[in-house]
Amino acid sequence: MESTTLERQHKQEREHHIAELEFIDVGRKPGFFRGTSSSIADIWHFRELLGRLVRREVKARYKDSSLGIVWSLFRPLVQLLIYFFAIGKILGAAKSVPDYAIFVFIGLSVWTLYAETITGSTISILNNSGLIKKVYLPREIFPLASIGSALVNFGVQLVVLLLGILFLSHFRVSWELLLAPAAFITILTFGTAVGLLLSALNVYLRDVQHFVEIYLIVFFWVSPIVYPITAVQNALHGNWLEQIYLANPVTMAVVAMQKALWASGSTGSIQQSWPDNLELRLLIVFLASVLLLWISQRVFSRLQGNFAQEL
Amino acid sequence: MTAPTIVSVADVSKRFTLHRHKSLKERIVNRGTEKAHREDFWALRDISLEIPSGSTVGLVGHNGSGKSTLLKVIGGIIEPSSGTVKRRGRMAALLELGAGFHPDLTGRENVYLNAAILGLTQKEIDRYFDAIVNFSGIEAFIDTQVKFYSSGMYVRLAFAVAVHVNPDLLLVDEVLAVGDEPFQAKCMDKIEEFQREGRTIVVVSHSAAQVARLCDRVVVMNHGQMIFDGQPADGLHVLRFGYDEQRRIDALGEELALGSGSQNPARITDLSIVSEQPADKKSIASGDDMAISFSYELTKSHPPLVAEISIETPEGEPIYRLSTVDMTAQIPNTAGQHVVDFAFSRVPLGIGEYSLRGNLETRDGISLDRSVSSSPFSVTGKVPSTGYLTMDVEVATRSDLLNSAG
Numbered sequence: 001m002e003s004t005t006l007e008r009q010h011k012q013e014r015e016h017h018i019a020e021l022e023f024i025d026v027g028r029k030p031g032f033f034r035g036t037s038s039s040i041a042d043i044w045h046f047r048e049l050l051g052r053l054v055r056r057e058v059k060a061r062y063k064d065s066s067l068g069i070v071w072s073l074f075r076p077l078v079q080l081l082i083y084f085f086a087i088g089k090i091l092g093a094a095k096s097v098p099d100y101a102i103f104v105f106i107g108l109s110v111w112t113l114y115a116e117t118i119t120g121s122t123i124s125i126l127n128n129s130g131l132i133k134k135v136y137l138p139r140e141i142f143p144l145a146s147i148g149s150a151l152v153n154f155g156v157q158l159v160v161l162l163l164g165i166l167f168l169s170h171f172r173v174s175w176e177l178l179l180a181p182a183a184f185i186t187i188l189t190f191g192t193a194v195g196l197l198l199s200a201l202n203v204y205l206r207d208v209q210h211f212v213e214i215y216l217i218v219f220f221w222v223s224p225i226v227y228p229i230t231a232v233q234n235a236l237h238g239n240w241l242e243q244i245y246l247a248n249p250v251t252m253a254v255v256a257m258q259k260a261l262w263a264s265g266s267t268g269s270i271q272q273s274w275p276d277n278l279e280l281r282l283l284i285v286f287l288a289s290v291l292l293l294w295i296s297q298r299v300f301s302r303l304q305g306n307f308a309q310e311l
Numbered sequence: 312m313t314a315p316t317i318v319s320v321a322d323v324s325k326r327f328t329l330h331r332h333k334s335l336k337e338r339i340v341n342r343g344t345e346k347a348h349r350e351d352f353w354a355l356r357d358i359s360l361e362i363p364s365g366s367t368v369g370l371v372g373h374n375g376s377g378k379s380t381l382l383k384v385i386g387g388i389i390e391p392s393s394g395t396v397k398r399r400g401r402m403a404a405l406l407e408l409g410a411g412f413h414p415d416l417t418g419r420e421n422v423y424l425n426a427a428i429l430g431l432t433q434k435e436i437d438r439y440f441d442a443i444v445n446f447s448g449i450e451a452f453i454d455t456q457v458k459f460y461s462s463g464m465y466v467r468l469a470f471a472v473a474v475h476v477n478p479d480l481l482l483v484d485e486v487l488a489v490g491d492e493p494f495q496a497k498c499m500d501k502i503e504e505f506q507r508e509g510r511t512i513v514v515v516s517h518s519a520a521q522v523a524r525l526c527d528r529v530v531v532m533n534h535g536q537m538i539f540d541g542q543p544a545d546g547l548h549v550l551r552f553g554y555d556e557q558r559r560i561d562a563l564g565e566e567l568a569l570g571s572g573s574q575n576p577a578r579i580t581d582l583s584i585v586s587e588q589p590a591d592k593k594s595i596a597s598g599d600d601m602a603i604s605f606s607y608e609l610t611k612s613h614p615p616l617v618a619e620i621s622i623e624t625p626e627g628e629p630i631y632r633l634s635t636v637d638m639t640a641q642i643p644n645t646a647g648q649h650v651v652d653f654a655f656s657r658v659p660l661g662i663g664e665y666s667l668r669g670n671l672e673t674r675d676g677i678s679l680d681r682s683v684s685s686s687p688f689s690v691t692g693k694v695p696s697t698g699y700l701t702m703d704v705e706v707a708t709r710s711d712l713l714n715s716a717g
Binding site for chain 2: 004010014024046052061130133134305
């Protein structure tokens with residue numbers, strides 16, 4: 001008998017509690033501008049889940065393999081070896097680029113982060129269609145989780161890179177080291193912006209994921225990863241084509257990262273030239289990326305309403 | 312105090328556009344005929360629904376009637392094309408068990424992941440973890456990857472997580488029939504506990520027995536429209552006997568309301584057990600005699616008619632049906648008020664609740680009228696027994712005594 005009175009009491013408490021709550025509109029589209037804060041609050045509310053999803057992606061990827069996360073290192077290391085021998089030694093690029101291995105690995109790390117961000121988030125919505133069709137979550141979570149797992153890989157690579165610099169080269173202690181985190185934040189912002197947009201578009205037009213593959217191949221060679229920016233400057237002599245070339249946020253991030261970490265580029269026997277006003281350009285690219293991120297989040301939240309039925 | 316509204320659905324419609332051409336090439340090539348190749352499909356049409364806190368609502372309907380879409384709209388998974396849905400309180404959606412399970416992770420990791428998906432915080436999961444594992448009954452395998460689980464273990468764990476989320480509003484889609492029988496009983500007990508605690512449940516189910524057992528209200532959907540909203544027994548009846556019937560009855564109701572002259576020429580006016588008790592409290596004792604009167608009104612002469620009665624369980628399941636044609640009895644078919652009396656002796660119905668339904672049709676089987684609302688009655692008895700039957704029984708015992716020395 002006591003338990004029933006307790007239950008009744010619970011029931012009344014619940015009724016009172018619910019009667020006091022405000023109604024929330026389900027699925028109503030807020031305005032283009034006003035929705036931003038509610039979207040952010042929504043994602044913030046699920047931050048714990050975000051962490052779990054990242055862990056799930058990382059764990060599941062290397063589950064049952066005995067080497068585990070070490071595998072995430074092999075790809076860039078093999079790439080490094082190939083570029084080092086094929087382009088550095090055979091084509092002779094290493095002659096004009098001091099510490100060529102470190103130079104390439106810096107560029108590769110930044111590029112891998114960007115490429116994994118984009119490819120991972122583009123297919124993230126499709127890969128999680130089971131969840132999206134059945135449970136309501138802020139859908140931004142899924143691209144963000146794949147970006148998170150790209151960040152984990154980047155972290156591992158960064159450790160190797162820093163160790164490599166420490167043993168094979170040296171750090172140039174100056175304020176230019178600060179360019180490294182700035183470049184990281186810029187590439188992350190830009191990658192997130194593009195990834196969010198593409199993940200939403202890919203739901204409606206599956207061609208996007210194939211387009212991304214091509215885009216990444218082309219832009220790998222368009223970015224100064226295996227060749228130094230000096231070569232570009234020597235070829236273009238600062239004309240309008242070079243300005244367009246430098247407007248690519250990935251290029252800016254790669255160059256800034258190189259300037260910060262590749263000591264022999266600035267002090268070595270073969271002097272490298274850096275683009276003028278690198279810091280200002282990076283800042284502009286960063287601000288543009290933030291703007292793009294905001295726009296693509298708004299587009300994402302517009303498109304996500306029909307995700308469940310399109311998947 | 313009246314229960315506050317927890318979900319408010321107002322004029323919600325949902326349109327799906329079906330494109331015949333999916334690829335970019337096809338869309339460009341057939342751009343001119345795009346309109347012709349587009350089909351609009353209304354999954355929901357002007358649905359309005361208020362769900363008070365603490366109620367259990369069953370959404371029923373045939374496949375493709377829009378009931379799952381309605382559930383998803385309430386859950387915020389699909390945005391309505393027009394109309395608004397308002398909701399308050401904590402919600403948990405059991406739309407598919409184990410939707411967030413990852414086969415490569417262990418049961419423990421999946422419990423944490425799935426509970427986080429359903430909105431629990433780390434602390435809450437830590438607190439409920441033992442209860443969840445306990446409820447699922449798979450303690451021994453909690454650190455095994457779920458891809459090695461049997462399907463039964465999988466859904467048990469998923470259900471266990473879902474019921475520990477502590478929701479104010481629980482949306483359930485066809486997932487209650489999981490696991491073996493003891494586990495199903497456990498699920499049902501849990502759901503009933505939820506009801507006693509005043510949680511609101513919206514359930515989509517094809518099982519009439521489940522809906523009748525759980526729900527205090529039934530909404531019948533058909534082709535995206537809400538065609539019935541009310542008592543479970545009546546709703547299940549509408550579901551069973553088809554929607555044309557319902558439409559006919561609605562039309563009839565409108566005609567009556569308008570008071571027009573085109574009144575139904577044949578109408579069942581009353582169907583009930585003959586007794587002095589008030590209409591909603593009729594009861595008979597098991598094994599007694601019972602008389603049922605079937606009154607109808609004809610405004611003009613008809614071809615030969617047949618009266619049919621059936622006794623149904625609260626779930627709307629007919630357990631006895633009798634028609635005058637089977638008894639080779641003639642019933643009057645001239646204009647006027649008529650009553651057919653059915654006299655049953657020593658009624659063998661078991662203790663419980665039943666209802667009566669009547670049907671008036673021509674010899675050719677064309678239904679002229681069906682009683683819309685059921686006439687409930689209860690059967691009481693001295694010997695407690697379960698089931699729809701009662702039987703005279705004597706119990707005696709016999710024993711062969713063993714030799715105590717042997």
